[in-house]
Amino acid sequence: MSRLLCCAAMLLALLSTGMAAHAAPTDAPKVPDTLKQRIASCTACHGESGEGSDNAFFPRLAGKPQGYLVRQLQDFRNGLRHYAIMEYTVRPLDDDYLREIAGYFAAQDVPYRTHPVPSMTAAQKARGEQLVTQGDKARGVPACTACHGSNLTGVQPDIPGLIGLPYDYLSAQLGSWRTDTRRAAAPDCMATIVSHLSDADISAAAAYLASHPIPDDPRPQAAGSVTMPLRCGSVGS
């Protein structure tokens, strides 16, 4: 008899905890246990698949080399690259998590958006093309293609492509190496290159790159497929 009572009490207890578990989360939403759900902050600005925003204010991340993306995130966290909301967002994150998040965006394969093409004079266009494809020996500027790849699609795992980027973003990034709001690991080859470009050169190169068509295969070239004319601290370490 007392055994029975005890069992009944236990059953009741089980039932009631079971009920509590059902009753508690009345309107609690069910949350997917995915990386995509976790990074709602990043995708709110950079797009669901890292495709970037229409107005090109938030840069595309999709398909960029993973090593490059990780490095940018670390640079924002460590105060080498500056953009207030990016710095705030990545500050509480560690390297492991940044690598995983970068991997997510690097693996996305979505079409490029087209951006308005800036108008250029013939002279500007020629100068832009010269800088990008041949460089300017006299000023110590190597061709951009020497590092960013023959089709400017970047090189795995550390060198970004220069295609599909809007004029404003390109010129702002090049300018920020000059104003020291963007730095990369030493030796900072991009800082050296930019220091040899005039303002007009920066505009010409940015305009030429922004109007460059997206190649059929926009993926970054294989690792080790370029011989860099300068050493870059952010590549291959």
Next chain:
Amino acid sequence: MRASNIAFRAALALGMVLAGFAVAHADPASVERGRYLATAGDCASCHTALNGAPFAGGRVVGTPFGGIPTPNITFDRATGIGAWTKDEFYLAMHEGVSRDGTLLYPAFPFTSYTRMTRADVDAVYDFLGTVARVSRKNDEPQLSWPYSMRSLMSAWRLLYFDKGEYVPDPSKSAAWNRGAYLVQGPGHCNDCHTARNSLGATVSSPRLAGGLIPVQDWYASDLSMAKGGGLANFRQQDIVDLLKTGRSARGTAFGPMAEVVQMSTQYLSDDDLAAIATYLQSLPPRPAPDQGNDIDASASMARGQKIYADSCADCHGVSGTGVAGVYPPLDANSSVAEPVGVNAIRIVLSGGFAPVTAGNRRPYSMPPFAQKLSDQEVADVTTYIRRSWGNNAPPVQIDDVRKYRSTPTY
């Protein structure tokens, strides 16, 4: 022959003295205790520049009077504190006086570290002696006149500095005393969780009552069990969870508190975290702050409710309950209900991640709404969450949002 023998012996003796000097820093038990206390005191967080060598200084601590760079506290003899004796180190920690007699600014929390025991300060010294020595010259403070006059500090001290080691209260438990010691001493919680007056002094009474952190513009909660921005709804376990993992059933750590959790409290022992919670839970609740009931916020509330349903309820729930372990509740959340409203406004604008900790390796995040919602809409939805469910905090105004939209994020 003889002479060189003597020289040899002298050299040997000198060598032994020098070695002895080094060995004196290396009592392993004291070093380990010192490491733990330096973590509890979060020394590395202030004394390490972004991307810089640990403890080598160079981070600038912002104050309303200007930036004060942290000095090198590695044991490099020329640029750090390698030449300091234990007595000199204790003087700095206990009285805020540097080796050369300079009166240190209270941006260095010696006003809390003064509560640490001599044995604990010596242990921190022993630990710092084992840290890799880095040669890095100290920078000069960037204070504007008259705050640049260190001599002002002596008057400041007379007014505001309450020197002295922690005195245990024998009527309280060992855990309570341990908690009080950690909170008031090494943890320097009062450095942020209190209002500061116009001279940068933490207002000594009431302690831990919460306040806006100058320059950073985040509101550090009232750590008593007060309603409306205090820990009224926190159980002991919630406080422990927050300090250990950066999230809890009552809220998430963000802004400066995320860094405190990440660099410091997540590494404290469970016993010490429980002791801290025991102490905090014994702090008598203060009267709830003004609830702003004289302001008619009904129009703003109605608009805010709609924005909340569209943009927030998916994660935080229609009734603000959040999702356990994933999304913080907004009902009965001290950061939502704090008196100023700055925390909620800034989180709505910037979104963000809970901090990565050993207990939360892949945190979830909140999208920023700065580019989606107008100042009025942010004010409406913030007012809505502050005055819904069990919350009853003053509404926020469009000007508040305008102000914090341009606050640089720290």
